[in-house]
Amino acid sequence: MPMASADESNRLIQNRRTNLEAVRAAGGAAYPNRFVVTSTTAAIRERFGDTPAEDLAKVGEQFRLAGRIMALRAHGKTAFADLHDRTGRIQLFVRKDQLEGAGTETLSHLDLGDLVGAEGGVLRTRTGELSVEVTNIVLLAKSLRPLPEKWHGLKDVETRFRERAVDLLVNPGVREIFVKRARIIQFIREFLSSRGFLEVETPMMQALPGGATARPFRTHHNALGMDLYLRIAPELYLKRLVVGGLDRVFEINRNFRNEGLSTRHNPEFTMLEFYQAYATHEDLMALTEEMLSECAREILGSAQIEYQGQPIDLSPPWGRLSLRDAITRHTGIAGDALADRGSALEAARALGVKLKDDDSLGRILAKVVDALVEPHLVQPTFVVDYPTEVSPLSRPRDDDPSLVERFEAFIGALEVANGFSELNDPDEQRRRFLSQLDNRDPDDPDVDMDIREIDEDYIRTLEVGMPPTAGEGIGIDRLVMLLTNSHSIREVILFPQLRPEHGRGVAGEGGEPPSSESA
């Protein structure tokens, strides 16, 4: 049952179906199986970009290209078309009377967005544009739906994310973001691999969601008859591998957190985690500076980048601030006010930070950083000296066990990395886990009280003996945001999570409003 509002759309689609039938009637295959491609638009440009017209005329070689028709300018018996392929675009020049087979009908019934194979020689048009003079054109696949307008593109944000294929087709900047994303990830793989890190894959489905504090997604395994959780972090598994003698490991994969969506949060997001035995958090800060500045140089050509209108210099060394100094510097709360829980709570609340009455001192400090300090940390900054009570997996400082050897890296007011020297004392780890379990707030809707155990298996693994190790997580999506100057995480995730829209087939064909069945 087509909706009345789709009338115009249906009519445009019907036109295109009629054109498809015309090609069929002329003996052309509608969706032919194979067209042998012998060149690309970029290859032709590369080879003939500087060749003058008179020399092009002597080439005499035929090229076979395939791609999508993105512009069409017909002139009676001739036509110009822009053919886009994965490497770029080139202009096709067609004389109808030179076409073979069903070519004339194919050309006459061509629509914007059609996929075609074209064969011909090269020439330069009167205006000097390198073009392919087409002698054979084959419809490879019909585009039945009208594309968005040619110079405004597709702007509507919701439609862009719901119809990402169309977004990628008509908005070149979108494609560039995902090309950069792929290159960033490739760079990181090579960077870590060249330093002896082994890439591994650890469980996405875990019996106990560990390695972070976040509300997990739950699922059920039928054959095992048990609930499982989508992982919120791979941390505990990666450290098991370090115990197993894989001294340097990394994983780039998805984490899942059942929490709010925002311009900086998607329920599934990509995390790099890596662990290096016999290293400390200091070593990882140095490695992070080097990796990210090199990455920017490799991808953008410079360690000087611009993010949301602000220049940022990723060159080492980055700034370093203790958590308390960061608070004092960016909020004006005096250092001694941060010394005890009561005065810290009062000072933070005075500045509008939402806190619970029983929040611990460490938790107060961490929340103040998130709320008031993070927005100021535009230039790359390591915040260090986190409180032990908010860092259950980190190694305490030898000279002050109330603090841990931990850092978070902020760039462009985004939290990009979190790393620390790992706690490898199994007895202390058990105490921390138990304390975490005991201190949960049963009234907090985000706390899963069904989880009643600690990860004894992990403790047992630590008892085998984990070398002194440092580990770190880097949010890949946020890093890509930074290096592509993207304001929202949705711009750097191909299919960001959206609420399903009624009346559009999201999960399958023919979705319809639930209300249509009633009455």
Added chain:
RNA sequence: GGGCCGUUAGCUCAGUCGGUAGAGCAGCUGACUCUUAAUCAGCGGGUCGGAGGUUCAAGUCCUCCACGGCUCACCA
């Protein structure tokens, strides 16, 4: 979940004080053998997100709902 803003043709957008819904592109018909935002002539295309309400009259005002954006909360 709260606040603010948005939703008009396939796409990008106008729509004044509440008084018969518009443009450009895309589409259709015709002309055109070098255009590239092709040009020229003509034509069609609307559940104004949905449902109620106020009114002689609602795209416009009110209420609720849906979806989205920003933001706050949440998120070590």
